[in-house]
Amino acid sequence: MSSPNLGPRPSGAAAQITQAARELSADRGLHGWTMRDLERAAHASPSTIYHHTSGRQELLQSVVESILEEVEVPPPDVPDYREAFRKLTGDLYCAVTPYPGTAAWLMALGPKIPKGAQILELGIGWLLAAGVRPAGLACAQILSTALGVIASADAGRGSKLNSSAILDRLKATTNASPSRKEVVAYMSNFVVGDQELPAAARDFFDAAVDVVLAGVHAGYRDGSIRGAARFSTP
Template sequence: MIDAALELSRDRGLDGWTIRDLAQALRVWPNTIAYHVGDREAILDAVVERVVAMMPNPPADLGWQDWFRAFLFPGRDIVGRYVGVARRLCRDGAAVPSAFPIMDRGIGLLAAAGFGDRAPLAYATLLNSAMLLVALDDDRALAGHGRADAATALRYATAPPGAGEGWATMQPWLRAWDADPDASRAALYRYTIECLLAGLEADLRAGAGQAGGADPG
């Protein structure tokens, strides 16, 4: 049953099918699903569990930054194939069994790197930011936008009232987005993750510097 729900979620999105649709795909009565699996929420939890289980859990011998790159970069493509999963992860947290080994390793690497009791905060910052970007892409797809969002902005023949240098600087980026939105969204995702990693590295160094400069007396 979960295999069928996973396939429906890939084709229609997590919120794009009903128990009746699932029953029809399985050629059973809806009550049969409730009896064997539970209500729709239980099935959605199981779908999220399956999707998270597809995400990589890179080896622990990577440095913490490379570990998160190896986890989050392919993770975007995996979660992005199932519209709605990213938003559910943002809303509920990764409270599914398949997430725990990933969480343990990621937080463990951050703690070992020197984040200490801030390791869970650093982990949540990276995961939430990544999943929010995927959820935003999902929302664009569901709203029927995508190419249209950047194209709409480009319809201005001249700068709108109040626009200045920032508007002119933005135009080439918008045109590139409009020409290849998928590549542009992927680039934005990677840039965001790299900036977060750099910011966390700076935070780590600042904390180490403060600790090293503390008055021993």
């Protein structure tokens, strides 16, 4: 994976602290650094840091906000909501993937920040214009699927050796059923070199997004989605 785009160097003490926290998040993950780490990275004293922020949670939010600002949001009026979501989720993938833990943060707290709320509102608007109901539920499921795939990959980072061992065990068994062969073929896509793995991960992500978009387009239009009635608006 290429190095993350850390954005332009900000000016001002508060912005420099956020930038240092972002760089730490790229290196160690959003939740992988301490305030002491930040003091060293930002070359700032605890009093300086706490003068500009109320604490770690506010810093994490500032980091996520700075990352999300790199996501280009399609306009409110789009000819095809599926293509708009593909573009949006693809940009989310590129912006968020270099910072492990960010996708999970957005799943839990995304609407708390202005850009997160904007994305949710725009997505719902695309769906309403296309006649998809309930639009809020459909939008949440599309975005949750996209972010959930990234969060799952974050949790599994460094597990390639475990995957390799599982794959070897599966290959060594005498069960050569079609389903076993399919499992081996699927897992082989992720037991590859470091240069190939990002492409496999991105293809998995794109397929997951397209699957949920296809389900939304078909199921929400014909009313066949279980549990959807609860989320319908008057």
